[in-house]
Amino acid sequence: MEAASLKLGLIGNCAVSALIDDRARVVWACAPRFDGDPVFNALIDSPEGIGPDGTFQIMLEDFSHSEQEYRHGTAVLRTRLYDLHGNAIEIVDFMPRFFLYDRPFRPEMLVRRIRPLQGHPRIRVVLRPVIQWGSAQPSRTRGSNHLRFVGPDFTIRLTTNAPLTYVHDETPFALDMPMSFIFGPDETLDRAVEDAARTLEEKTVNYWRDWTRRLAIPLEWQEAVIRAAITLKLCLFEETGAIVAAMTTSIPEAPGTQRNWDYRYCWLRDAFFVVRALNSLSETGTMEDYLRWLRNVVAQSHDGHVQPLYGIGLESKLTEYMIPHLRGYRGMGPVRVGNQAFEHFQHDVYGNIVLGSAQAFFDHRLHQRAGADEFALLERAGERAFAIHDQPDASMWELRTRSRVHTSSVLMNWAACDRLAKIALQLKLPERATTWRERADLIKRKILDNAWSEQRQAFVESFGGKDLDASVLLMAEVGFIDPRDPRFVSTVDALEATLCDGPYMRRYEAPDDFGKPETSFNICAFWRIDALARIGRVDQAREIFEALLASRNHLGLLSEDTHPVTGELWGNFPQTYSMVGIINGAMRLSKAWDTKI
Template identity: 60%
Template structure:
């Protein structure tokens, strides 16, 4: 699993600190995810899927053309960031030079409602003063089509619409729309609520909805974490890692992404800036194995839905090392020339040419990832004879390509050889 995120409580003393630092918190609900840096700026979020258009792309574009959602405190001095314990709810605190502060709470709603998992394409931000009133500024600058398209902005009674050619976002808020539209500093003396999502009317009031979404999402994640079989040692970091892995699941199809970002370089100046927002069968197996070891088997069940489709479609033949999260086979690799890249490191890539590769270890990862689904009696939908027949064909294909040259797990692009990991 490519890991691009971390949580941090270290003070930040430079208000001009790069927006593209990887010391970010991540919030998600298994339908979308967003990265929030240590200064409370939402610098990455793709819609309507993990592999979609980044409506916030400041991670790859630090210029004024970059898109982000920032909540700033006047006379910023330092910040700290932490999660609500055992949840994916993130808190960022910003302090001014007089020691006064605000707390930003970021929530990607996820909880059971009407006998199904409710995971809307929505981000909720709640901002409260910690001690006394302070002045803040909200800069909400989404863009579409990889930053090429500035949306048309329209205003309602309690909402702002950001209208693009293919996407429209609606911000519902109980604070002044004028201050948001003009990006003016204003006095914050009570909790302000912001809900950004589809262009739909809320069923309840803004504050009530935001409060309920936060409460129910915390309840969901604490219940989920409580069921994990974790050791007493290092429990906090194990739970945090498990939550991060869970957020990599695209629940609609069961795919598990390798990372939530694209084009973060492996090393400065290396040009090895790859798009990892897809499902590698190898990486997905590692995620399933890790969560299974903590007695969290629900992710395996979801992944089996996706994997069964991949195996059935192969009809006993070649299986790619990765697919799109909607089972897309073609993931043409393109370069987005107009984005400057993470800290100026180009290129910015969309798609991944590795979908063309032959990587023979993929067959073993399929079998290993599916084995427990046949044996674990806790599952709602255990694998049966039909799945066994399909997997038997996978085994035959593995035998057929045994000791044949391939790209290997390091995904060699210019040559093929026999790899130990593939045999």
């Protein structure tokens, strides 16, 4: 039996999503939103391979091989399955998304369309949703052309023009005509199934193509950037504006390490990087949605403290617990729900709040530019950033048993004060600008005095420390230091010598709660690319960037980590941090359009 893998495609509509493997098996989907109970959970209950429970499969008899791709510029996935006898079928998967009555139409719905491509293929439909984290299956009832799956908290309907008896009994049958499966709300369709599915597909394709054609993409690596942009957009929970870090929980960062976490929540740090990457492509709609969510986060933090992450509905308590009956990805448990990091003090969060909001004060394209009221809210975050800028925290790496004054956290506190000074000038508030500039300068002096190690000839991970950490590469990215400053150049050299395995880069050298990291953290490798390009080592940066692109899966997606020896993807999937790196790298390194035309 083949092992589970991250050879997966993501489909979604900014309300719900699903992961589909290269044999067109739906192996992960949660309801009623990204952080809900999985309806399909085979991805994390598969020690030896993906079985039929917790999946939605269109199985081709005597399967031989498959091909899979996205329809260009869309979130519509197309899989072709071939058998040993020359027969073939095509499966098109998507979640409807388009505008209806001037509002986003994004139902909790999965549409699967299949058609014979050649020969006389025989298929078997296996639809086995689960409830209560896979501990039970919903009850089934049958209608004239639909099946209803009833759980304690929901009812889902499958409407199809396939023979319902064959679907219900999982009986193999000949596919001699196109068939569609609409899996979603318990509502009667107002037209024939095939007609409804075709219309939904056409409108969804048109939506995504209209969306992507408005992107300001670079000359080079266009397909990679478009795919990364669509993936980031799919991680937006549009109803509230929250952006999840990844769609999954408990995919190990490295094999057998128990570094298994739930990433289906909104980290302010990750969301800032997503917003900035999409802004660089002139896709400001996501920023506007996110700022709605962020304003609510800041407004509800009456004591000034802001958590590093929240639920996508602004939930502040994300108690972490394990699901003992699930075996985990490739049997590598535990499976966790919730994330203990909501209890952490991670002081970089205040800088991420201000950085994520700053463009809204300057961008004339926005429907609602930020003004004095929004500035007052940001100043609350800034006051907190300044008050705690030299206090120990858990760092951006969310260390659970160690607290220090981490350089990356102080750096982001500086960024909060620096950007507030610039915003104040934009708003013609010179006294506030002076206050924030003085505070930024004070923090900068502390970083330069306390984070530099003469012994390592590098900026190190904490004040007075000695260990190297890739997060200091952000010094150039946020404008703290001239990238050609000898201290920054020396830091890059030291990090390359200590943390890099070819094109890959680990987060830090010191052991953490689980020992020394084994896999490359993908965003760190992209930070390295940015630093090299800023220093002037563009050829080296381009070479590394091409190597990282080659490590993506067959559909152009990345997870959190890559194993430097096997090249296999590990960690939660798809990881927004990693997809951000693709966009940032391409925008930094691409030749200008006028070099070609």
